[in-house]
Amino acid sequence: MTPEFQSVAALGIVALTLLAFAVRAWRRRRRPAGCGGGCACPSVKFKRG
């Protein structure tokens, strides 16, 4: 594997990683208030007792 090819492959992996982070952040924004995982995180609807 030539150094040039390695550079291209490495940069491709970095780009895919950044894309994965962006997709992850976008998906989280689309979820409802709280984490949306059904784990009871308080939302804005959380009223203090």
Place this chain on the structure above:
Amino acid sequence: MALPPHIAAATPGPATRQPTYALVGNPNCGKSTLFNALTGLKQKVGNYPGVTVEKKVGTAYSQHGQPITVIDLPGAYSLAARSPDEAVTRDVLLGRRADTPQPDRILCIVDATNLERNLYLVHQILDLGRPVILVLNMMDVAAQAGLEIQAERLEQELGIPVIPCQAVNGQGVIELKVAMSRTDLPLPRHAWDVPAAIAPAVAEIQASLVAHDRKLPLSARAEALLLLTDQDSVRVAGSTPLSPRTAEILKSWQQRWESDGTDWAGMLVNSRYDSIGRIAAQVVTQAGAGGPTLSDKIDAYATHPLWGWLMLGSVMGLLFLSIFTLAEYPMNLIDDLVANLADWVKGSMGEGDLRDLITDGAIAGVGGVVIFLPQILILFFFIGLLESTGYMARAAFIMDRLMSRVGLNGKSFIPLLGSYACAIPGIMATRTIEDHKDRIVTILVAPLMSCSARLPVYLLMIAALVPGDRVPVGTKVGIMLLMYTLGTVGAFGFAWLFKRTLLKGAPPAMIMELPPYRLPGVRDVLFQMLERGWLFLRRAGTVILGISIVLWFLSAYPKAPDGATNQQQLAQSFAGRAGHALEPAIAPLGFDWQIGIGLISSFAAREVFVSTMGVVFNAEAEGDDTAPLRKALLEAKWPDGRALFTPLVCFTLMIFYVFAMQCISTIAVVRRETNSWRWPLFQLGYMTGTAWILSFIVYQGGRALGF
């Protein structure tokens, strides 16, 4: 007995969907043990488990091998929720959550040694009009305490199957599965006298819930009773809000009662307890005088003002000793595996960016985190053991005295303890704290407890601070303990400050149950430990892997001209430029741009500081032996020739890491748990500010004193 139309409608037959049971019960009644006994490894855990607050779904099998879904709901003393996790239990049972369908049937587990109190939740659940199976757990402990419980009589009184059980050793589980397999589960015969003054309000609210909130009649009655106990104030994500019409009716009744002095909530609770008291009197017989039990005798020491502290100190000491000693061998093993893997990649590939990305980015980054897996497993094994035996409740009880001095209660102890391993599970565990302000204060101070990710930084700095083999081990241990103590004192100090300023509030009285001591359920403890370990690994393999790759890129690009040294390449890189930009802010602390790179990169994870220093100073730290890196650090100099890593700088750097909020994951979790950017940003500001100020004082003070 055929199911009534409203239940049948909500309960498709086995051909279309397998039956779903909700498992509910008071905290510490053996619910999780029963869940594990029923479902074994067929469990699916929600995204972020806390100790008892996560949503777990498992599959049990009927006597004929048919799958049965079991949802393990958070422990609750009543459907009147006082914390977010209790609110989930209430909302699932009432069908208020869009993400979880209302369960077809309910499996209610009670602690037989404390039947009357446990029956309060059962009583509320029977109001729902769904098929219920009652599990009388800990029958052996009840028998030892001289309690005789007539299960058949209880079955007749409530009109539901009652199964005596010892979940910890599996006794009664087969009978329970047989009961769960029944398609003809009877509906509860549940009649209790709603006070006459309240009955019209119940009827009107029930009718409104049916008409305007689309509730089924029986569920609506249960919800009306709950609304009238004035305990419906806690709402969480996913809760369906009340329709304006129902809210209006409720408010008008409350105003009417307030004006004529009627204690409607008290009347409802008392009426319920009268009904429970009558049932308990008929089914429970106490043999003998009921003298102190073994648990009472142990508690005389375990909760004693002096012996209790000594016992707690010993237990905590043992816990930390185990974390540091037992983890050593597996950590070395993981370290060797990681190093061998990196060597193998280096030997198999020619030089180039891809090889560097794999070895210096992915393997070094993930390996640097995975190495802490043994410590995480040991910590959670011990925490599970302490919970399983019932000692954790005593620890919280003892700590309550200390916590109350800073304005918190003992429930903050477990999250803070968990934060010694990692602030993230610690912050998750704050969900069990009912008081909103106490919860926020605990979240704000939890990252000050020295987590395991700080350990490599401390080890490296101690190695540079006190070089030489002639330095007694006690000195190094002493410095390490000093860092842990500083973090703990800092956490308590800031909790005290916040409770008197930003989040003022009287220290709440803690009411908690001390469950009887019991032998630990090793299977459950191992389950919990492995679950935590898996989540930790999953995070290392996803988020941390990604961050490591990005960090590698930032330190490798843009490329320096051919022939440049590693250090020149670094100075030229994006990370190097960021370090230079940061230098004016950190120079008063004795840190240069190279340390600045470490500070920036360790925002991803504190331990990344060590590997970054290795890259920056062109030396690779090998396992726990930090000698090569230490040597490089000691040889590092400022441009004017002064030594960079003087003992004072090393000590200052440790102080900085004790207080600084160097963890993006924690910030993200705080954001999610508080559902606001306000608190994580405040936390980042106050922790970083404190770290800077204290580091400045230490460094400049040390220089003034001639160090």
